[in-house]
Amino acid sequence: MNTATGLEFGIAIPQVFIGEPVDLSLVRDFVVRAESFDFGSLWVMETGSRHGPVTAQLEPLSLLAYVAGLTETARLGTSVLLSGFRNPIRLAKTLATIDHLASGRLTVGVGLGDAERAAIYGIPSGEWAARFEEGLEVLKAVWRSGTTDFDGRFWSFENLGIEPKPLQDPHPPILFGGHAPAALRRAVRMGSGWMGAGSSSHDDFVGQRRLLAGYLEETGRSEATFSISKRVYMAVDSNPDRAEARVRAFFAAHYRSADLGSRCAVWGSPDRCAEALDALRNEGVGMIMLNPMFDHLEQLEVLVNEVLPALR
Numbered sequence: 001m002n003t004a005t006g007l008e009f010g011i012a013i014p015q016v017f018i019g020e021p022v023d024l025s026l027v028r029d030f031v032v033r034a035e036s037f038d039f040g041s042l043w044v045m046e047t048g049s050r051h052g053p054v055t056a057q058l059e060p061l062s063l064l065a066y067v068a069g070l071t072e073t074a075r076l077g078t079s080v081l082l083s084g085f086r087n088p089i090r091l092a093k094t095l096a097t098i099d100h101l102a103s104g105r106l107t108v109g110v111g112l113g114d115a116e117r118a119a120i121y122g123i124p125s126g127e128w129a130a131r132f133e134e135g136l137e138v139l140k141a142v143w144r145s146g147t148t149d150f151d152g153r154f155w156s157f158e159n160l161g162i163e164p165k166p167l168q169d170p171h172p173p174i175l176f177g178g179h180a181p182a183a184l185r186r187a188v189r190m191g192s193g194w195m196g197a198g199s200s201s202h203d204d205f206v207g208q209r210r211l212l213a214g215y216l217e218e219t220g221r222s223e224a225t226f227s228i229s230k231r232v233y234m235a236v237d238s239n240p241d242r243a244e245a246r247v248r249a250f251f252a253a254h255y256r257s258a259d260l261g262s263r264c265a266v267w268g269s270p271d272r273c274a275e276a277l278d279a280l281r282n283e284g285v286g287m288i289m290l291n292p293m294f295d296h297l298e299q300l301e302v303l304v305n306e307v308l309p310a311l312r
Contacts, residue, residue, distance in 0.1 A: 007286070007288065008286060009287070010039055010042065010077070010229075010289040011034050011041075011042060011300070012045070012231070012290065012291040013030065013044055014026050014030050014292075015044055015063060016254055017055070017057075018055050018250065019253075022058065027058075028070055031070050031071055031074075033297065037300070040075060041076070041287070043076075043078070043231075044060035044061075044063050044079075046081050047254075049121070051116070055253050061098060064098050065101055068098060068102040074105065075107050076106055077107035077109055079177065079195050079231060080109045080176070080195070081109060081111070082117070083108075084128065084129075084131050084132030085118065085121045088134075088138035089138065091135075091139065092162055095172065096165060097164075099168060104166075108173065108174050108175070109176070109177060110136065111177035112178060113132075115128060133186070134152045134154050136174070136190060137150075137152065140170075143162070143170060144170065173192045173193065174191050175194060175229070176194050178194075179200055179204065184212045184215055191226075192225075193226055195289070196208060196229070196231065197231060198232060198291055199264050200264060201263050205280070223284070227287065228286050228287075229285060229286060229287040230287075232266055232276070232280070233266065233291045234266045234267070234273055234276075234290050234291065234292060234299070235265065235294070236267070236268070236273050236303060236306070237267060240267060244261075246294055247261040247293065248261045251264075265293075270307045274308075274311060
């Protein structure tokens with residue numbers, strides 16, 4: 001889905017279920033309906049394992065494989081996959097398979113995660129970022145034509161073959177999340193784009209966006225060939241107090257911080273929500289990924305029929 005100004009919209013697949021059972025009929029109905037509305041992309045996230053109570057969240061790659069069979073045109077993306085917590089050789093095979101299931105529509109968004117979750121997966125804090133970067137190099141290496149040799153700090157192999165290769169040549173687009181300067185530099189150095197987190201406010205995003213522009217200029221990369229996008233948690237409701245209360249409940253359960261929801265999400269009337277999207281467009285965002293948090297089918301309809309038309 002594109003507006004008249006060229007701004008593209010994607011939408012998050014229902015994946016997090018708070019206080020209710022997993023509802024695959026909702027997933028199916030939502031993605032079919034979203035594609036009928038010409039959303040350009042459908043997205044999943046990965047939180048990873050954490051200590052303490054967690055929300056029910058479907059595993060992202062399994063979910064994308066399911067959605068691939070339900071859709072025909074929308075791109076399917078991860079934003080973000082905590083790739084450093086997975087074996088990259090096995091991951092390369094899984095992602096290549098999903099790219100085939102989706103007829104070449106996969107976008108791989110990756111992120112570093114955090115030290116707590118790295119420790120749960122048995123990764124020492126001193127190796128955390130290095131394993132993440134090397135794992136991405138392994139992905140690219142085994143996706144190249146034929147068999148591959150690789151000699152790294154964490155993985156080494158000779159004459160290794162993985163088939164099928166991804167349908168997209170040389171591989172699916174790889175974009176990065178992250179907000180720290182090191183993460184933004186990594187995105188410029190290793191990726192084809194960057195997506196601002198839904199847990200970052202508009203002002204946070206603007207600051208990160210400006211840092212990123214400087215890093216692109218330093219390396220001689222053109223913004224024309226580097227995608228800029230943003231996840232936006234959105235709740236459309238004519239009663240703003242009710243909307244904020246539901247936003248805070250979602251963030252309290254999923255991010256363990258209700259205040260984060262008040263700071264980062266967008267809620268309220270269609271006009272207020274459209275204004276927030278217009279502000280992102282003015283910052284040079286190429287794609288906005290809308291993320292309803294509840295009443296997914298109802299939110300989808302109001303986004304399409306009342307919010308997005310205000311941008312055209």
